Amino acid sequence: DRALERPKTKRAKRFLEKREPKLNENTKNAMLIKGGNANLTVTEVLKDIVSFWTKNITRPFEDQTTLEFFSKKSDCSLFLFGSHNKKRPNNLIIGRMFDYHVLDMIELGVEKFVSLKDIKNSKCPEGTKPMLIFAGDVFDVNEEYRRLKSLLIDFFRGPTVPSIRLAGLEYVLHFTAVDGKIYMRSYKVLLKKSGCKIPRIELEEMGPSLDLVMRRTHLASDDLYKLSLKQPKGLKPKKKKNISHDVLGTTYGRIHMQKQDLSKLQTRKMKGLKKRPAEKSAEDGVATPKKSKSA
């Protein structure tokens, strides 16, 4: 049991703390696995996405324990498994984990693949956060396509950042679902001058382009999916009380005060009304009205 082994060094403690469940989670890591019979195409795809491990002879759709073992060891919650056989040529299984157990898995067949090095263009720097665009009504209508969209967003999204450099929006991944096929294209974005502040976009085909077709799926049951979507209460932003906004944009604040003692109120001091010591002692209900000199 993890809790029983006490880490002996600070470094080990930090390592374990990084992996335990937290309110705000780390960016998801992906592991790319080459199956026992992966061919060149599939390997190239994996290589283009980034790098891969050694051969692993498993069948994810039958047995998920090896995947879960790898996920636990490397603390990766996304995976991409490539394999090839006669029945399912150029197979890519894209999936994600929840609590080190497989949540969703979708098998895609690669029909056409154009690699990064086949397109002779200038590339954008590695690690750019890509813009993601999904075209096609099928992505909303069909449940499997909806999950695939969610999976692809999870995979390609990159770390969540609070702000972004506007000139650095260079990379866009465009997914079109048409006719049972999904076309994935990557373009480099060129910002051209336009009449006004917003630039005109020109695209240049750059990165890997894939023609995918959906094969088998292994989707999580509805309640497990709902459980995984559940966000802890601490993440909800706290409502700011006592602040309200006008239609015109004015901000109003509300301050709650204690009851004031009006006799001790600080008003304008009129020198003429100041009580002289002689008068103070003589004052016995006899009011001596004085004319105030104020304007």
Added chain:
Amino acid sequence: MAAVRVEAVLAAAEEQEAEKRRSITVEKELELEYDLGNLLAVDRNPPPAAALRGAGPRREALLQALARDNTQLLVSRLWELPAERAGGAGGPLVAQLPEPTFRLPREKPPPKPRPPTRWEQFARLKGIRRKKKTSLVWDEQAKEWRRRWGYRRAGGDPSRAWLAEVPAGADPEEDQFARLRREKRERVARNELNRLRNLARAHRAGSAVPAAPLHPTGHQDRDELRRVARVARVSTASLGRFQPRLPKESAEPPSRNSGKKRRFEPLLGNLAAERSRQLELLRDMGSKKPVLDITRAVNKQLRQEEAEAAAANKGKKQSKRGKRGRRQQRPGRSGKKSGARRQPQQKKAAGGGTGAGRRKKA
């Protein structure tokens, strides 16, 4: 004349081209859905399926055109975000991204709050708060700021202490250094034991697997084992009626309703008890005094309400009540005793006043 007109036409055409090139507007049937936090745009318009069916460069060109339009829309939205120049006037233009709205599943389940340890419970009860300690302490000998504990701590390395005083009343022959070492070992062992106990308690509270106590672990205490043995005995087809017993085990058969349901006395049982019960009933019916003591009943009810309110408040805010807090946490005191002590009229008048105030009066 013609030349001028031709030139004019050409100029107009060129201007139109330039206009088109610079245009940033895109026409779409359905508006796209944007999630700017994720740099995401979703286009619901059905793509031109017929045109895309044909293979080759035409399809690529169409896809690229579609992508260009969508990207233009997304970038327009992104450039409309509030932006500022990072790092002074000459720095790059940086836009503030909103929170991502697209719900993606988490990597791991959210962390469960662990139950408080034994010390934490005690501290909350007594109202003890943590004292913030400085991380560095002034060491007089070394004349500098040193850590409170750890590498190069203030007060020197305890393992190299060369002097150990014999405390008053201790055996003069005893080895003090050995005693210090032994005590430290004992302290560490006790700490570790308590930590494991707290962990076990948290684990037990958290998981609450119903079948877990039925598996022998070797770390169960007597009551748990007794409970488990009873459950095991009753889990037979005849509900434990023919199970052999150990020689010293009590030979009572389990009552038919040993649960939370209403239990009834056997029909033909204790005649004397039945007789006395009936006579008592007759006596109560005949007497003029009411059987229900209103004052006691009211006090008991009020006490119960107070206890509930205190429990609810304790959950919400943990104030350092100290003794008062401790008193409020023992609501189970019998209502009859304290009820009889007080004046019934006062109690009735006060009604739902604070428990603390009333206790002070009493």
